[in-house]
Amino acid sequence: MQKLTIDPITRLEGHGKIEIFLDDKGDVENAYLQVPDFRGFEEFCVGRPAEEMPRITQSICGVCPWAHHLASTKALDDLYKVNVPPAGKKLRELAYSVYSFYDKIINFYYLAAPDFVVGPSAPKAERNVIGLIQKVGLEIGKKVIENYRLAQDILEKIGGRKIHPVFGLPGGVAKPITDQDRKDIIDKAKGFIEFGKFSLKVFDDLVLKNKKYLDLITSDIYRIKTYHMGLVDKDNKVNFYDGDIRVVDEEGKEFLKFKAADYNKHIAEEVVEWSYMKFTYLKAVGWKGLVEGKDNGIYSVAPLARLNAAVGMATPEADAEYKKMYSVLGGRPAHFSLAYHWARLIELLYSAERALQLAKDEEVSAPNVRTIPTRTPKEGVGVVE
Numbered sequence: 001m002q003k004l005t006i007d008p009i010t011r012l013e014g015h016g017k018i019e020i021f022l023d024d025k026g027d028v029e030n031a032y033l034q035v036p037d038f039r040g041f042e043e044f045c046v047g048r049p050a051e052e053m054p055r056i057t058q059s060i061c062g063v064c065p066w067a068h069h070l071a072s073t074k075a076l077d078d079l080y081k082v083n084v085p086p087a088g089k090k091l092r093e094l095a096y097s098v099y100s101f102y103d104k105i106i107n108f109y110y111l112a113a114p115d116f117v118v119g120p121s122a123p124k125a126e127r128n129v130i131g132l133i134q135k136v137g138l139e140i141g142k143k144v145i146e147n148y149r150l151a152q153d154i155l156e157k158i159g160g161r162k163i164h165p166v167f168g169l170p171g172g173v174a175k176p177i178t179d180q181d182r183k184d185i186i187d188k189a190k191g192f193i194e195f196g197k198f199s200l201k202v203f204d205d206l207v208l209k210n211k212k213y214l215d216l217i218t219s220d221i222y223r224i225k226t227y228h229m230g231l232v233d234k235d236n237k238v239n240f241y242d243g244d245i246r247v248v249d250e251e252g253k254e255f256l257k258f259k260a261a262d263y264n265k266h267i268a269e270e271v272v273e274w275s276y277m278k279f280t281y282l283k284a285v286g287w288k289g290l291v292e293g294k295d296n297g298i299y300s301v302a303p304l305a306r307l308n309a310a311v312g313m314a315t316p317e318a319d320a321e322y323k324k325m326y327s328v329l330g331g332r333p334a335h336f337s338l339a340y341h342w343a344r345l346i347e348l349l350y351s352a353e354r355a356l357q358l359a360k361d362e363e364v365s366a367p368n369v370r371t372i373p374t375r376t377p378k379e380g381v382g383v384v385e
Helices: 050-060 065-080 086-118 129-136 138-159 179-208 211-217 260-266 303-309 316-329 337-360
Strands: 002-006 017-022 028-034 227-232 244-248 254-258 267-270 279-282
Touching: 050 065, 065 086, 065 260, 086 129, 086 138, 086 179, 086 337, 129 138, 138 179, 179 211, 179 316, 179 337, 211 337, 227 303, 244 260, 244 303, 254 260, 260 267, 303 337, 316 337
Parallel strands: none
Antiparallel strands: 002 017, 017 028, 227 244, 244 254, 267 279
């Protein structure tokens, strides 16, 4: 038996390795994804005041602190059964839309594009953001860095810090923004939309028009059929901050739709001896290991799965790109893993459009941004994408 080890796995936010065991014929007998990082947040949060959770859980990840921060904050809303004022809710979603915009810049330009744009045949030392800038040109590199910086500036203005915000409170947020802040965000968000269109054109020119890449994206090698899960609004369109959790099967038919607070009725975890990562699955279907198919309850999440679970995007430019993607990929749902990069850029454009919609709403800068909780806490659940 031969063992192949990929360590570390690159192009992801964290640490991991893959070990592949081949039989005497050279065929794969077993393959393991191992996540060696034991963080322990579930344990050392026990016994602490609930109000500390938005500050503690945001340290789970240095790239996505806003996700953990606002999920915990929403859990506090539910814990105290308090309704957030419209200005507070809109300000949260505005911040989260801007965060999502810069997060997708990181994911595409820093993690995915070096392989696609610089090319898989390029030396490893060149397949990074520096190599990417050398390939596409300094001006494009400046544009990427500038949009990333502007998004972080907005988050610092709204949340007090760029990376680890001091923002969310049970029942609202720490402080309002001024009307001048709102107008400044409008100006920046208009530029974000143009950058989103630009990014999709880069993907179209350098990836989709390259037949070798397109054939690879749509090949059976990277095709995995699972259920798909995502957060949707009342019209079953993508929303990152609020809504119901929708699950579709491998044919795109709605399988489940439920409130965040009911997640425990529908989702279970499987623990394996060879990884600290937990594997979640749908209780109604069951766990049969890491195998694809309708009879196994594993499901996909993140950009492509979100788009598969929805019926469209809630903003016009992103929705047009949504329809274009599925027309190229042969319809919805798509099961091609490499199409996640395309879906992520559509979401980047959506984030920019949604940020502009919210910034144009004058209520987002209203002074009443928090309702003080009065209920006795018992249990709370919060979800964001």
